Amino acid sequence: xxxxxxxxxxxxxxxxxxxxxxxxxxxxxxxxxxxxxxxxxxxxxxxxxxxxxxxxxxxxxxxxxxxxxxxxxxxxxxxxxxxxxxxxxxxxxxxxxxxxxxxxxxxxxxxxxxxxxxxxxxxxxxxxxxxxxxxxxxxxxxxxxxxxxxxxxxxxxxxxxxxxxxxxxxxxxxxxxxxxxxxxxxxxxxxxxxxxxxxxxx
Amino acid sequence: xxxxxxxxxxxxxxxxxxxxxxxxxxxxxxxxxxxxxxxxxxxxxxxxxxxxxxxxxxxxxxxxxxxxxxxxxxxxxxxxxxxxxxxxxxxxxxxxxxxxxxxxxxxxxxxxxxxxxxxxxxxxxxxxxxxxxxxxxxxxxxxxxxxxxxxxxxxxxxxxxxxxxxxxxxxxxxxxxxxxxxxxxxxxxxxxxxxxxxxxxxxxxxxxxxxxxxxxxxxxxxxxxxxxxxxxxxxxxxxxxxxxxxxxxxxxxxxxxxxxxxxxxxxxxxxxxxxxxxxxxxxxxxxxxxxxxxxxxxxxxxxxxxxxxxxxxxxxxxxxxxxxxxxxxxxxxxxxxxxxxxxxxxxxxxxxxxxxxxxxxxxxxxxxxxxxxxxxxxxxxxxxxxxxxxxxxxxxxxxxxxxxxxxxxxxxxxxxxxxx
Numbered sequence: 173x174x175x176x177x178x179x180x181x182x183x184x185x186x187x188x189x190x191x192x193x194x195x196x197x198x199x200x201x202x203x204x205x206x207x208x209x210x211x212x213x214x215x216x217x218x219x220x221x222x223x224x225x226x227x228x229x230x231x232x233x234x235x236x237x238x239x240x241x242x243x244x245x246x247x248x249x250x251x252x253x254x255x256x257x258x259x260x261x262x263x264x265x266x267x268x269x270x271x272x273x274x275x276x277x278x279x280x281x282x283x284x285x286x287x288x289x290x291x292x293x294x295x296x297x298x299x300x301x302x303x304x305x306x307x308x309x310x311x312x313x314x315x316x317x318x319x320x321x322x323x324x325x326x327x328x329x330x331x332x333x334x335x336x337x338x339x340x341x342x343x344x345x346x347x348x349x350x351x352x353x354x355x356x357x358x359x360x361x362x363x364x365x366x367x368x369x370x371x372x373x374x
Numbered sequence: 375x376x377x378x379x380x381x382x383x384x385x386x387x388x389x390x391x392x393x394x395x396x397x398x399x400x401x402x403x404x405x406x407x408x409x410x411x412x413x414x415x416x417x418x419x420x421x422x423x424x425x426x427x428x429x430x431x432x433x434x435x436x437x438x439x440x441x442x443x444x445x446x447x448x449x450x451x452x453x454x455x456x457x458x459x460x461x462x463x464x465x466x467x468x469x470x471x472x473x474x475x476x477x478x479x480x481x482x483x484x485x486x487x488x489x490x491x492x493x494x495x496x497x498x499x500x501x502x503x504x505x506x507x508x509x510x511x512x513x514x515x516x517x518x519x520x521x522x523x524x525x526x527x528x529x530x531x532x533x534x535x536x537x538x539x540x541x542x543x544x545x546x547x548x549x550x551x552x553x554x555x556x557x558x559x560x561x562x563x564x565x566x567x568x569x570x571x572x573x574x575x576x577x578x579x580x581x582x583x584x585x586x587x588x589x590x591x592x593x594x595x596x597x598x599x600x601x602x603x604x605x606x607x608x609x610x611x612x613x614x615x616x617x618x619x620x621x622x623x624x625x626x627x628x629x630x631x632x633x634x635x636x637x638x639x640x641x642x643x644x645x646x647x648x649x650x651x652x653x654x655x656x657x658x659x660x661x662x663x664x665x666x667x668x669x670x671x672x673x674x675x676x677x678x679x680x681x682x683x684x685x686x687x688x689x690x691x692x693x694x695x696x697x698x699x700x701x702x703x704x705x706x707x708x709x710x711x712x713x714x715x716x717x718x719x720x721x722x723x724x725x726x727x728x729x730x731x732x733x734x735x736x737x738x739x740x741x742x743x744x745x746x747x748x749x750x751x752x753x754x755x756x757x758x759x760x761x762x763x764x765x766x767x768x769x770x771x772x773x774x775x776x777x778x779x780x781x782x783x784x785x786x787x788x789x790x791x792x793x794x
């Protein structure tokens with residue numbers, strides 16, 4: 173009896189397109205591969221956007237829960253990455269709005285529990301991060317997200333516009349608004365000035 | 375002028391963005407595996423995550439006592455301490471809501487009572503969040519307000535309190551903390567035991583002993599340690615002192631140490647330091663002449679001067695004082711302390727990380743079981759990673775875990791050991 177050897181391709185070498193189709197077809201390996209391929213990026217984005225590793229874990233799980241349960245709504249399999257990051261942006265935006273609402277209800281300015289940079293060795297850097305995210309907390313969710321995507325995720329304005337489903341001019345206005353506000357707040361913060369001097373960032 | 379200020383602001387903003395970009399690490403393979411398991415479990419359970427955006431406010435008037443059984447805080451923020459169950463605890467006077475926030479149900483504050491006897495009491499109006507609870511202890515964040523803590527002494531548990539931008543680490547103690555997010559003022563009153571505090575303006579970690587009060591005024595850039603009236607030590611802290619301590623009181627006798635070669639009588643800088651007169655100490659040393667002071671001051675005063683200089687970020691002066699301590703009193707216990715503190719000074723100095731490692735090595739060689747051994751080894755591990763990469767830090771991490779499995783740096787050490 174002839175024996176044939178069937179070699180199943182390694183999921184890691186599958187294209188995003190193939191992966192998306194497998195995901196929609198409910199193929200077993202697709203969930204794990206999608207997670208392994210995209211969860212690190214989503215987690216890092218959430219960490220940068222929120223300043224919190226603990227919260228980013230929640231966000232990543234929420235994003236992929238939605239991705240996996242709604243994968244059939246993906247119309248263009250070749251845009252799997254964009255599909256996932258659009259969920260990520262929506263979930264982070266919802267989280268930021270939730271924080272704003274909570275802060276409003278409790279009559280306090282929202283403050284991040286910043287645990288980003290726990291591995292940093294110097295207190296100054298950790299404190300700078302906390303202060304940086306305290307300033308980001310003062311921004312509205314949309315300009316904050318635009319700023320994060322443009323400046324921390326290094327997306328182009330066009331990419332930000334596409335991901336956030338905004339016009340390019342709206343993104344530019346939001347970016348300008350965020351940059352101007354943050355720059356002014358930084359200059360007006362004497363504590364920050366001291367830390368900049370400490371680190372030689374003048 | 376305004377345009378120039380904005381340009382400066384934009385440059386600093388770019389620097390901050392760069393810092394934030396570089397500080398977000400990728401999840402470890404273990405974290406990814408855990409995350410995937412959690413997502414699969416949710417899919418299997420078919421439960422959508424419920425998020426109460428504003429709904430919690432509707433229930434704000436409902437008084438309740440929430441009894442929370444072992445271990446599970448929503449949102450997956452429960453730490454994983456091996457496979458051991460988390461410490462059981464209950465919430466009185468409020469409830470735990472989405473995100474770990476503690477919602478007060480009445481006007482008497484909220485209490486967290488842990489099964490092993492530790493109590494957290496949050497004063498009315500305090501905004502706080504329970505971040506993690508696991509077998510090793512808990513971590514709570516005080517975002518605004520005041521809280522008191524009574525931590526049962528134990529070498530098996532570790533408790534951490536984020537107070538605004540400060541981190542308080544305790545193993546067994548009674549203290550209160552307050553943080554005003556509006557005025558950015560921090561205060562800690564330590565009744566029993568010991569704690570370490572790190573954060574802005576603390577110049578590294580500060581260890582406090584019973585009866586001391588630390589206040590930090592961030593806008594004023596002022597850090598003051600006052601000697602309050604201590605209470606009798608009815609509750610002894612555990613044998614293991616918190617690592618990272620800068621407090622040498624444990625190794626000093628309460629009475630002033632013999633003054634070897636003391637300069638012009640009693641300067642009593644140690645007492646002045648405890649009273650928070652940092653600038654006064656430095657000014658007095660400068661009036662007397664720094665060279666003269668370094669040559670003639672007592673061992674105690676040199677250490678007090680070094681501390682004052684460190685807290686005021688006068689690292690050159692701190693270094694000179696510590697080197698003088700080692701040169702003039704080479705056989706004193708303080709000479710060993712000075713080696714460790716020189717490491718801290720070098721860490722805070724541009725380009726000083728390699729020298730810091732050398733000082734930590736020097737300390738560990740001479741005092742492998744010394745007061746600062748855990749901290750010195752932890753700092754060495756961290757700096758080795760920074761200087762030479764995580765693979766070179768791994769042997770140091772392994773040694774750390776072998777010697778201090780419950781130490782302050784045990785978490786990062788495990789991460790180094792696990793890293794590929």
